[in-house]
Amino acid sequence: MGLFGNIFKPLQGKLTAKQEENMKKVAEVFKEKTGKDYQTAVVWKMTTKKKLTRTVHTYYNWLMGYGIDDNNIPEIVLIPVDPKWDWIDEPIYCKKTNSEMTQDKKTSLFILKNDQLEDSKIDLQLISSVAMMENYLMDVNYMFDYEKLSEYCMKYWMGK
Numbered sequence: 001m002g003l004f005g006n007i008f009k010p011l012q013g014k015l016t017a018k019q020e021e022n023m024k025k026v027a028e029v030f031k032e033k034t035g036k037d038y039q040t041a042v043v044w045k046m047t048t049k050k051k052l053t054r055t056v057h058t059y060y061n062w063l064m065g066y067g068i069d070d071n072n073i074p075e076i077v078l079i080p081v082d083p084k085w086d087w088i089d090e091p092i093y094c095k096k097t098n099s100e101m102t103q104d105k106k107t108s109l110f111i112l113k114n115d116q117l118e119d120s121k122i123d124l125q126l127i128s129s130v131a132m133m134e135n136y137l138m139d140v141n142y143m144f145d146y147e148k149l150s151e152y153c154m155k156y157w158m159g160k
Contacts, residue, residue, distance in 0.1 A: 015141050022140045025085070030065045034077055034091050038065030041142045041149065042127045043078070059083075059136035064124070066152055073097055074156035076112055078122070083138040092116045101157040110153045124149060 015023070027040045045060045063079040074096040080089035092114070099114040104123070113121040128143035 016139070018139050019141045022138060023142075026063050026138075026140065029081075029088060030063050030077070030079065033063075033079055033088065034065060036065055036067065036069075036077065038067035038075075038077065039145075039148060039152070040065045041145050042081075042138050042140050043122065043124050044127050044137050045122055045125070046136075060118075061127075061138045062122070063088075066149065068156070069095065074152075076124075078117070081138070083136060096157060101153060103153075103158065108150075110149070110157070124153070 026042055030040045031037060041064050043062050043064050045062075047058045047060070049056050049058070061081050061083050063081050064076060066074075066076045069075045076094045076099070078092045078094065080092075081087070094112055094114040094116070099112060101113070102111045103109070104111060107123075110124040111121055112124055126142040126146050126149065127137050127140050128146075
């Protein structure tokens with residue numbers, strides 16, 4: 001298959017063994033840290049800051065679980081994590097009662113707003129392939145999970 005075949009395989013929807021292993025670990029770590037059995041995925045964000053002589057890009061990865069809590073309140077839980085599993089931070093609980101969600105009309109991404117988050121918001125952008133960015137993003141592939149997330153956000157957060 002060669003170099004390009006290995007790069008494009010995740011784009012075609014076939015998971016690599018490493019992706020399958022990491023996705024299983026995402027669910028296990030999420031349940032261990034929160035005690036919740038939610039649908040899980042990994043979201044990412046890139047920030048750009050101009051320094052004196054260069055532009056610096058910083059990548060963030062979060063384990064994400066979404067579901068309905070014991071009080072029947074929609075909830076999204078985000079856990080900051082290093083893409084190589086070197087560290088896992090404490091969960092950030094975003095309930096519909098203390099958070100807001102909008103949808104970007106251009107990208108269709110859902111935007112979760114909560115004061116606990118850096119910049120008070122995060123685009124719920126699922127990692128669908130890491131091809132050339134494996135040093136920055138967790139090696140997972142949630143390409144086909146966006147529809148589940150979209151249905152959840154529309155039904156429980158957007159009221160549609």
